[in-house]
Amino acid sequence: MTDGPLIVQSDKTVLLEIAHPDASAARSALAPFAELERSPEHIHTYRITPLALWNAGAAGHDAEQVVDALVRWSRFPVPQALLVDVVDTMARYGRxxxxxxxxxxxxxxxxxxxxxxxxxxxxxxxxxxxxxxxxxxxxxxxxxxxxxxxxxxxxxxxxxxEAGYVDGEAHPIKLDTANWQLRGYQSDAVEGFWAGGSGVVVLPCGAGKTLVGAAAMAKAQATTLILVTNTVAGRQWRRELLARTSLTEEEIGEYSGERKEIRPVTIATYQMMTRRKAGEYTNLDLFDSRDWGLVIYDEVHLLPAPVFRMTADLQSRRRLGLTATLVREDGREGDVFSLIGPKRFDSPWKDIESQGWIAPAECIEVRVTPTENERLQYATAEPEERYKLAATVRTKLPVVQAVLARHPGEPALVIGAYLDQLDELGEALGAPVIQGSTKNAERERLYDAFRSGEIPTLVVSKVANFSIDLPEASVAVQVSGTFGSRQEEAQRLGRLLRPKADGKQAHFYSVVTRDTVDTDYAAHRQRFLAEQGYAYRIIDADELLGPPVGGNDPLENDPS
Known part of the structure; x- marks a missing residue:
């Protein structure tokens, strides 16, 4: 028996003692082949799954490394049957x-x-x-x-x-590295992808996934189809490609609700791909419109089912998936593995943070108590209505105001899922609201004003979850979300992770209603970030709303 931080159990669950001095090292060793299931304050529970083991094998980890990691960090002898099962499961991949x-x-x-x-x-x-x-x-x-x-x-x-890939229609693309260079982990990601020919690169938000995509395009030297979450994200890709590569404006096309351009590099939205006309997905023909040498799926964890189906026919094309997390709440991670490709590169968020490429972040959950009337409404509501009632209680409004008052002058995002709640917050804070109906031109104007400091606070719906580059943002206050979505939590924290010019850390707040499903969903949402090493401090709204007295500000870091 050793004093390790892990307890490995025969049902393939692994318990990690968070307070142990080796917890961080053990977490990094576990991450390639185990999935976090529960993350309360002191003991985190992981599960070793076949898909996680196969992803680890495809990424270059062998069974011996997995066994060594479990044995090295386990407090008690690892069950022999589990070790045999790990070896047998990993041996299934590639037979x-x-x-x-x-x-x-x-x-x-x-x-x-x-x-x-x-x-x-x-x-x-x-x-x-x-x-x-x-x-x-x-x-x-x-x-x-x-x-x-x-x-x-x-x-x-x-x-x-190992069947290989067609080269597709050749098109010259070079990286313009006069004023920048690929970071070490970005180069490793590109090499990992290219060696496998197809697959997924997992990097935290703000770590430069777009540059990995650009470098893969330069490797392929071929026509490229890039699929993105929305038009604003697509235009960010366009700006990056124009700034970082030899591509010109004439070589990059936009295929969206506003334009229908098919060029050697074409950027299309998932919405366009899945738009129906007379029951048919007419825009899926875009996949066959050119002899693409590379297809890039931005935010691949969001891939819609119709695009999955079309991708099944694209197996002779090189395919690169980019994401901050492979978590899918619909359980279709297996389809990403089989149709896009296995995970080829993954770097823990804290590793990138320690290198200075993303900002350190403090995560705080603020629990509010609903009024008696709100509690009664919640108690008598139908089950499907309860989350919205809990997430939109009016007692959250003064908490949001108090949080922003603690960070005067810092660029802040207030993020939610329900439009009435966002409109109310926008009016109370004197801040513009960006939601799905906001025109693209207006979105870009507001984002630019936020980047320049003209607008200090933006209230945003889930349209800002993905692929929006707002490096100045240093505070985010989350008031409601898509139920218990782990990938949404990761993406929202990701809005803050661009390194700050002054070197300061970012602050990510979740305002949660106690004694409701809002608290349950918050715990589920936080699991992925807990796996990456982020710990949530929980404070009471009453502490926050009161003035700080003699150094007892609940937002001050605990010196212990």
């Missing part, structure tokens, strides 16, 4: 391999004949298979490459895709 055969085209090859026999007798798989070439090889129609990988993942035999 089936997709390759290109000069004589037979796309083939599925096995290193374990019994596995191939099992697959040949699976009713869901057999319609996708062609002729048996030899005892270890079966022919596959190229159109089934993506769907076959999806099914094989679900039956527990994830295939390694």
């Amino acid at each position: 089936l391999i997709l390759r290109t055969d000069p004589a037979h085209g796309l083939v599925l090859v096995t290193t374990d004949r019994a596995v191939l026999e099992e697959i040949l007798h699976n009713r869901k798989v057999t319609p996708m298979l062609g002729a048996r070439i030899d005892p270890d090889t079966v022919q596959i129609h190229p159109s089934e490459r993506g769907r076959l990988k999806q099914i094989l993942l679900k039956v527990g035999w994830p295939a390694e895709d």
